[in-house]
Amino acid sequence: MTDVPASASPRAFVSLIGAGPGDPGLLTLRGMQALQEADVVLFDYLANPDLLRFAPQAETIYVGKKGFSEYISQEQINALLVRKAQEHGGRRVARLKGGDVFVFGRGGEEAEACAHAMVPFEVVPGVSSAIAAPAYAGIPVTHREAARSFAVLTGNTREGGAHYERLSGVDTLVLLMGVRNLDQIAADLIAAGRDPQTPAATVQWGTTPQQRAVTGTLATIADVVRAAGLEAPAVTVVGEVVRLRDTLRWFDTAPGFGGPLAGKTVAVTRTRDGASGLSDRLRARGASVLEVPLIRFAPTARPGELRARLRDLSGVAWLLLSSNQAVSSLFTHLDALGLDARHLAGVRVAAVGPSTARSLAERGVRADFVPATPGARHLGAGLPAGPEEGTLLHLTSQVAEDDLQRALEERGLTYEREELYRTEPAQPDDLSMDRLRGAAVVTLASGSAARHLAALAGTAFRVAAMGPQTADAAREAGFTQVTVAHEATLDALAQAAEAAIQA
Template sequence: MQHEGKVYLVGAGPGDPGLLTLRGRELLQQAEVVVYDYLANAKLLRHAPKDCIRIYVGKKGGGLHACTQEHINRLLVEHARAGRTVVRLKGGDPFIFGRGGEEIEELAAYGIAFEAVPGVTAASAAATYTGIPITHRRYTASVAFITGHEDPDKPLSNIDWNKLATGAGTLVIYMGIKNLPDIAQKLMAAGRRPETPAAVVRWASMPQQESVIGTLADIGDRVRAAAIKPPALVIVGEVVQARGCINWFEKRPLFGRRIVVTRTREQASALVSQLENLGADCLECPTIEVRELADYSQLDAALERLADFDWLLFTSPNTVQHFFRRLQQAGQDSRALYGLRIAAVGSSTAKALRPFGLRADFLPEKYTGEALAEALIASGFAQGQRFLLPQAAQAGKILPDKLRAAGATVMVVPAYETVPATEAGAELQAALDAGAVDCITFTSSSTVRNCFALLACENEAALRQALARVRLAAIGPVTAKTIAEYGLPVAIMPERHTIADLVSALLHHFTRESPAARV
């Protein structure tokens, strides 16, 4: 007899992937099938196993449905009856205008086990991220959630606008953009003052959040002038007045800036996190993939003769990770490095050594391979010394060549390889064509070359024209030199070549050119 599966209705929250509950993340990590909505941030799918079945059933306003509700119900039933663990990922909270009740009823009718996990609803998120407290002792102690789009098959509306208009201090209206003029008119006709403050928030909690402030009398005209489209919520009430001093989300220094991150997906998290905390909208476009080598014979041979070297040089965190992975696979650990001095090209690389109980003996002031070679030579650590340099198979030769010219013996061994990524080119090209990119960040020469390879097209002149409108940011001079080879200027480069300093340079640059203040 086949084992029956189980369905988990999980609230995905309003959009910001950081607002997913811990329980929701735990269930996603166990999912065999994820059925997700238009309003569920696709980044949440990274919590799911790689072999998980992903089914998009997005529904938008205006009848643009990927699936009908009946089909969604059938999908949940079929996969559960096949014995799978199903996560139904729904934007906001499943039971607040999310039709979660209907899906649960369908599961119950078939005797399928289920669990519902609440999520941060769009109402509280839209208010909080716009600086509007939906309740406030000075203004109101009551709030009502209302749908602005009832079931079109119902013969009569069950919304009593006459009672709602003055029956709750704050009104939060879901899915009300299309009918906003009519809703505002009904509220005023039922006794709500025309000068009552009102706000409309689109894409609440997301980097592309937009808000429009007005009164009940003019909010419809303001929304039309600002071309606000769904998904958006309407907040009506005196609490909107508090926004002036509480609004924090849209005041962040990089809010409204679209910044492309070209690092590998595994390495991008630190840069993306820091930029998003400052308000940036990050488009992750990994241009390279880091892979293990097909042949490790050179590195393995070097590991067997570590005692023959005086120095071990690391030029990137990737090198550290792959070197020690291979060392451990050979049945050894950090004790095998006894007697070796270790030099790292920068603070990030030095930090990567710490989990292995090691500290770098030598760091250059400037974080480049060339600067490391020059610093070692100037300190008298080159002539007659024997260096082991594990690095990427495609790495440059400046560091070993300079050391050899100064009388050192350098053994270069590949520890990993980088290959061009191929998936993100279309999304980046579309964003460039739409003029929706403010900056592209590059953290190595390979990210530059692979990015331009991804964007290669027949109309090279048009591509260069599109890139000319975008600020290009390089983490250091080597990367900047590679950008220059394509005939393009570098607008942003930090003095110290670390991720933290790159973020600081971006912040400094765009603070001087902050986008126009939003209403």
């Protein structure tokens, strides 16, 4: 354990969280709560990055270690954990670890580092892959008729010998981190007295859409794994319980498993605090979802001018809202002024599409006009307004396209624009960028996302666009493989992502 300063900040606190084996649904409720409270999240290779959506405002730091190639040493992680907790008078740090904190996760060393530095901490146990991966493969580690005991072993030979001769009375053996050494482990177990014909199974990426499992015997499992091309992360089970897989298989035979996007990574570009409804729809199709925040919303650079305009809406015939964020920001500013939806009485409100209209309805305002085809140009072409009616006030960001303005001014209407919020580029972490480059398709919900993706990672992607306006922005940014959702809904965008992969 590395030496760290023996001084504690009064607000410093560390949550050591078991992230579970891969399925984000297996995170505990306390783990989710601790992530929501975190100022900083340190996460490793086996912690599903999707879980970071529970900490949208936190600083995230990848400290992953994979196989024998260490991105960062354990001593460095210990020191970083303490340092981040003690920064700025004390911060809440979430350490997100794959599986369970104390099952071959070196969580004990991290807890010791906190204790040595007098940093308060908690341990949030997680579902260990040692039991979850076999369970998702239909293999119970115990069974009244087949196994009354089990042992969990590390297969990492660098951690030292496992003393297999001491395990002669244990019915089921579960090996973690052993896929590379499976030949030697099997030989050692047989030499220690284990029957070569004992059933064995190896499960790769257990509990995820990428799960693969093979079966054999202790004498053959290494060859079977090699022939199937299975690699880490994988769990190997040795024991009579493996015979139950044929009867108890459930996950990899379920209707949603092996769906049209099975084994494919779909990148969902969204704001850091955006909803993950699209991700849920993609996972239902079998996809591995990577949520990548490419843009973030910031306050307007002209709050005084904006609020003065909102306070006095005289002469405004229509308010034009072209995004969900515009609706959210509008009501945030009204609240700051001590106003609410009643302030909009006498002003008609137009929404660019059904999603924006729903956001308005949730706040008690029914949109007076929504174009049949979502999009700024369609809003401008179809808005039922005449030149004599007054000003059409567009509340939007500083980077909104000018399609709406052109369409309205071509009709001789009086257009005014106010900066309601700012759209700025976000910088994903290195791990997200690496995974993004390997995505089979990237979803785009706005022109801003298309431009930021092109600037960050180039245009050599298949993209699925939410509507024709976003598709046009993507093409202008240089993307050539563009599939357009047939309507501006999350279901349609998920279908477009599927179509993009199959194209």
